[in-house]
Amino acid sequence: xxxxxxxxxxxxxxxxxxxxxxxxxxxxxxxxxxxxxxxxxxxxxxxx
Numbered sequence: 001x002x003x004x005x006x007x008x009x010x011x012x013x014x015x016x017x018x019x020x021x022x023x024x025x026x027x028x029x030x031x032x033x034x035x036x037x038x039x040x041x042x043x044x045x046x047x048x
Contacts, residue, residue: 012046015042016039016042016043019042022035023036023039026029042044
């Protein structure tokens with residue numbers, strides 16, 4: 001069973017919100033840069 005576009009975007013928003021919350025507590029470093037890149041890609045998915 002697939003998801004509608006609306007359901008998919010809702011899921012992406014949920015994941016993105018959690019990632020941003022984690023990013024706020026992380027120290028600078030490669031891991032934070034990688035996670036920020038994931039967040040940026042998810043944000044771009046929402047905007048497309």
